[in-house]
Every structure is written in C-alpha cells, then in structure tokens.
Amino acid sequence: MQSKAEGVLLIIGGNEDKTGECHILRTFIEKAGGREAKIAVLTTATQLPEEVGIEYKMVFEWLGAEVVDIIHVADRTRAFDQHLADHFSMYTGVFFTGGDQLRLTSILGGSTIDQAIKQTFAHGGVIAGTSAGASVMSHTMIVGGDSSETPKKSTISMAEGMGLIDKVVIDQHFAQRGRINRLLAVVAQNPNVIGVGVDEDTALLVEASGKCHVVGSQTVTILDGRQIVHSNISDSSLFDPLAITNVTLHILPDGFGYDLHTRRPYVSHK
Amino acid sequence: MQSKAEGVLLIIGGNEDKTGECHILRTFIEKAGGREAKIAVLTTATQLPEEVGIEYKMVFEWLGAEVVDIIHVADRTRAFDQHLADHFSMYTGVFFTGGDQLRLTSILGGSTIDQAIKQTFAHGGVIAGTSAGASVMSHTMIVGGDSSETPKKSTISMAEGMGLIDKVVIDQHFAQRGRINRLLAVVAQNPNVIGVGVDEDTALLVEASGKCHVVGSQTVTILDGRQIVHSNISDSSLFDPLAITNVTLHILPDGFGYDLHTRRPYVSHK
Numbered sequence: 001m002q003s004k005a006e007g008v009l010l011i012i013g014g015n016e017d018k019t020g021e022c023h024i025l026r027t028f029i030e031k032a033g034g035r036e037a038k039i040a041v042l043t044t045a046t047q048l049p050e051e052v053g054i055e056y057k058m059v060f061e062w063l064g065a066e067v068v069d070i071i072h073v074a075d076r077t078r079a080f081d082q083h084l085a086d087h088f089s090m091y092t093g094v095f096f097t098g099g100d101q102l103r104l105t106s107i108l109g110g111s112t113i114d115q116a117i118k119q120t121f122a123h124g125g126v127i128a129g130t131s132a133g134a135s136v137m138s139h140t141m142i143v144g145g146d147s148s149e150t151p152k153k154s155t156i157s158m159a160e161g162m163g164l165i166d167k168v169v170i171d172q173h174f175a176q177r178g179r180i181n182r183l184l185a186v187v188a189q190n191p192n193v194i195g196v197g198v199d200e201d202t203a204l205l206v207e208a209s210g211k212c213h214v215v216g217s218q219t220v221t222i223l224d225g226r227q228i229v230h231s232n233i234s235d236s237s238l239f240d241p242l243a244i245t246n247v248t249l250h251i252l253p254d255g256f257g258y259d260l261h262t263r264r265p266y267v268s269h270k
Numbered sequence: 271m272q273s274k275a276e277g278v279l280l281i282i283g284g285n286e287d288k289t290g291e292c293h294i295l296r297t298f299i300e301k302a303g304g305r306e307a308k309i310a311v312l313t314t315a316t317q318l319p320e321e322v323g324i325e326y327k328m329v330f331e332w333l334g335a336e337v338v339d340i341i342h343v344a345d346r347t348r349a350f351d352q353h354l355a356d357h358f359s360m361y362t363g364v365f366f367t368g369g370d371q372l373r374l375t376s377i378l379g380g381s382t383i384d385q386a387i388k389q390t391f392a393h394g395g396v397i398a399g400t401s402a403g404a405s406v407m408s409h410t411m412i413v414g415g416d417s418s419e420t421p422k423k424s425t426i427s428m429a430e431g432m433g434l435i436d437k438v439v440i441d442q443h444f445a446q447r448g449r450i451n452r453l454l455a456v457v458a459q460n461p462n463v464i465g466v467g468v469d470e471d472t473a474l475l476v477e478a479s480g481k482c483h484v485v486g487s488q489t490v491t492i493l494d495g496r497q498i499v500h501s502n503i504s505d506s507s508l509f510d511p512l513a514i515t516n517v518t519l520h521i522l523p524d525g526f527g528y529d530l531h532t533r534r535p536y537v538s539h540k
Contacts, residue, residue, distance in 0.1 A: 150445040150469050150488040151521055175420040178448025184521060199420050199511075218420040219511045223519075230526070230535065241469075241489045241523040245535040249493075249519045251421055251454060253511040256500070265500065265515040 013198030014131035032093030045099025079111035088116035096133025195223030277391035283468030284401035302363030315369025349381035358386035366403025461495030
C-alpha cells in the first residue's frame with residue numbers, strides 16, 4: 001500500500017505539457033533537486049528513442065536540471081552493462097518515457113540496470129514515468145485490454161511490473177481512452193489493490209509515506225474495492241459481464257491528495 | 271426515488287437483440303400481458319419512423335403480442351390529437367424507439383399524448399424505451415455531452431425529461447460509448463439523483479416499488495453520490511476538472527437487482 005523505499009514516484013498519465021507551464025515535468029525536476037537535478041531519461045519503452053530522448057532532454061535542461069543523460073537500453077546485453085549500472089548512482093531522478101511497458105520489463109527485468117534504478121529510488125531519488133512508463137511502476141501491471149467494453153474477465157491482460165509500488169495498479173490515458181471498465185475488472189480480481197487511473201497531462205506524486213498529490217490539468221481516478229460486496233469474477237466465464245458492487249470511486253484534480261494507507265482522499269494544495 | 275405511478279419501466283441501453291433470444295423485448299411483451307399485450311410503438315424520436323416502427327412491430331408480433339400499432343407523432347398538432355389520445359387507453363405497453371430525446375420532449379411535452387402515456391403508466395402499463403427513449407424517462411435528462419473527457423461542468427447538457435421516474439438520471443450506450451464521466455458530473459451536481467448507466471443490449475426493469483432488475487447481456491452501472499465528501503462543482507469554472515470523492519459504484523449484470531429506496535444492490539435472479 002506504499003512505495004517500497006524512500007524515494008518519490010511521479011506517475012504520469014501520458015501526453016504531459018512540454019511547451020507551456022510544464023507543471024508536471026517541472027515538479028519532477030524540483031523533486032529531483034532543481035538546479036542540482038541529475039536526470040537519466042530512459043528511452044527503453046519507445047521505438048523512437050532519439051526523438052523522444054532529445055525532446056525530454058531539452059525540456060529538462062530548460063527547467064534547470066544540472067545533468068540530463070539520454071540512456072537507451074535496447075537489449076538484455078546492455079541491461080547488464082555494469083559500467084552503466086555503476087553510473088546510475090549519480091542520478092537524482094530517472095524518467096521512463098512512454099512506449100510499451102512490456103519492452104521495459106522484458107528488457108530490464110532482473111538486470112543490473114533494473115537494480116540500479118531501484119537503488120536510486122531507495123536512496124531517495126525520484127522515479128517518474130509517463131504512459132507505459134507509468135504503468136510499469138506497479139507490482140502487477142496492465143499490458144492490454146479493450147476499454148470500450150462492459151467489464152469482463154477477458155477485458156484485461158496483466159503482467160509483472162517493476163514493483164516500485166505495492167498494492168496499486170496503474171492505468172494511464174485514463175479518461176481520454178475511457179479505461180475505467182478495465183481498471184474495475186482489475187480491482188474486482190483482488191480488491192486489495194487500489195486502482196489508479198491517471199488522465200493525460202496529469203500525474204500522481206507518491207511520497208514514501210503513502211501520501212499522494214495530484215499534479216496537472218486533468219484528474220486522477222481512484223477505485224477502491226475494499227468494500228466490494230458482490231463480485232462474480234471467480235465464477236464467471238471469460239466473456240460474461242462482471243458483477244461488482246460497492247466500489248468507492250474518487251475523481252481528484254490538482255489540489256487534491258490521497259492517502260494510500262488510510263484509502264482516503266483529502267484537500268492537499270501541496 | 272421511485273417511479274411515480276403503478277406501472278413498470280423498462281429502461282433499455284440501446285442496440286438490444288432483435289433477432290436472437292430477444293431477452294429484453296421478450297421481457298417487455300411478457301410484462302405487458304404476453305398474448306394479451308397491446309403495444310403502441312412510438313416512433314417520435316427517430317427520423318426513420320417507418321423502418322424502425324416496422325422492425326419493432328414484427329418482433330413484438332413474433333413474440334406473441336395481440337396488438338402492435340406503430341404511432342408516429344411527428345409534430346405538436348398531432349400530439350394534441352384527442353382521438354389518438356383516447357385510443358391510448360387500450361394499450362398495455364408503450365415502446366419509445368431510439369433517436370433524439372429532444373424530439374420526444376419537444377414534440378410531446380405537455381400534450382394530450384404525453385398525458386395519455388402517463389395515464390397508461392398510472393394504470394399499470396409498461397413503458398419501455400431504448401437509447402433516447404430510455405434517457406427521456408427521467409425528470410431531468412442528459413441531452414448531450416462529450417464522453418471522452420475528464421469530468422467537467424461543460425461536459426454535460428441537461429433538459430427536462432418526461433418525468434416517469436424521479437431522482438434518477440439515465441444514460442445509455444453506457445460502456446460502449448465510455449460515458450461514465452458525464453454521468454459522474456451529473457451526480458456531482460446533485461447527489462440526490464442516482465446515476466443509472468445502461469449498456470447496449472441491457473435493460474433495467476423498474477417496478478413501482480422501486481425495486482429494479484437487470485435484464486440482458488451486458489451491465490447496468492449505478493453511481494450513488496450520497497456519500498460524496500468533496501465536490502468542487504459549485505465553485506469550478508466550466509472547463510476546470512471536477513473533484514468528486516466517495517462515489518459508490520455498482521456494476522450489475524443480469525441476475526442482479528438494485529433498490530432505489532435503500533440504494534442497495536442485491537442478487538435478484540428475478
């Protein structure tokens with residue numbers, strides 16, 4: 001129900017502002033040390049690492065970061081590069097670009113770079129990720145699922161994520177792609193997890209204490225299934241519609257917070 | 271919180287099966303008297319009254335109805351036709367086709383046909399409506415709103431409905447068109463109303479007692495805002511994202527019921 005270590009997570013729903021006030025990316029640089037921020041932009045998730053990497057490097061430098069390195073780990077060999085892994089100890093922030101969450105986990109999972117990122121986090125660093133880079137943070141992650149459907153078992157497919165945060169499952173581009181039904185099916189599978197749906201240009205900043213703050217122009221949807229009374233997920237077939245009752249739902253814009261321990265929203269204003 | 275009269279409502283989310291088992295339309299004919307059912311198919315909402323009317327007439331006759339009349343009230347003059355209104359006393363069921371809910375209310379509102387339909391309902395008749403014909407049943411109805419957006423005040427536009435059911439606002443094609451956010455905004459405006467989102471090929475059968483049963487292949491989503499703690503709807507501007515906390519959400523497939531008085535879902539199996 002909390003991040004596993006002392007660092008901060010910035011879970012971004014994709015399509016964050018990079019040309020205006022840049023509230024979300026600015027928050028990332030501030031949390032990572034401001035003028036002393038040393039940032040690794042990890043482009044593993046994307047098929048366009050150069051374009052995407054350079055775009056973030058320019059924004060982060062413009063926002064005042066001291067160091068911004070684009071790091072493209074494109075295969076398992078590179079993921080076990082000890083020299084590169086050692087280099088990670090200098091970073092105060094790691095940024096996962098969007099792309100495909102299964103690229104991130106299949107290339108990095110269990111590697112020395114994976115360990116190095118977790119070390120950065122454990123030592124108080126900030127791990128930010130957008131879109132696929134957001135989904136990958138949880139222990140179990142969503143890798144696919146039709147969102148235009150009534151909730152069904154077949155709606156979702158899951159995989160092991162990077163495990164930077166426990167008891168939470170993240171979905172992104174949330175309102176924009178109408179993904180509430182697939183996140184509801186996830187929560188019905190195990191109401192112990194809190195469903196976190198992050199809209200585009202919106203982020204959830206998760207502190208080590210389990211306190212979260214919403215940043216950005218849209219909203220974060222929280223689905224808390226702990227009070228679920230009826231659920232037919234264990235005895236329904238793949239294409240049966242799910243029954244789920246008594247889910248608690250919160251829609252939180254900037255200025256609101258959520259406590260992952262008490263499962264309560266609150267007015268935050270950071 | 272209940273239907274105003276002694277009749278039964280069948281609120282259909284659109285695109286109901288007309289060629290297979292026809293669970294929903296069969297339920298309508300059964301509730302309207304089975305082999306003694308006398309049905310008025312009201313095509314006012316649609317711009318294609320002939321095609322739509324004949325399709326329903328064929329299905330209802332195939333399902334065993336004794337009488338099926340297609341009634342196209344296309345303007346206010348016809349809506350005040352006293353001879354036609356008198357004729358309504360024979361019907362045991364009225365079926366509103368889909369189309370545009372504002373056509374229904376702008377043509378029928380306050381007319382003698384409007385009164386005649388409500389008389390049929392008050393005398394124990396069944397009023398069924400699909401898509402626009404479902405939305406129109408509530409006292410205040412949704413007439414438009416972008417559903418691909420984060421909830422905002424600007425997301426929804428409302429109008430006075432036919433008022434066959436109180437303290438409920440209905441949305442249709444619900445999961446298929448990803449409409450939860452606009453229904454959440456409706457509930458935030460006044461948590462006294464229960465948001466009822468009906469999927470395609472799914473219906474909510476509402477008895478005069480306030481007990482409801484889900485019929486069909488998909489689900490009905492209930493949004494109960496009575497426990498809302500935070501809501502910024504009164505002080506947000508049109509394009510600010512809404513804050514809404516502690517909404518209770520139920521997803522109910524066939525075999526489940528909901529009590530509009532106690533606001534509780536239950537296992538129904540009719």
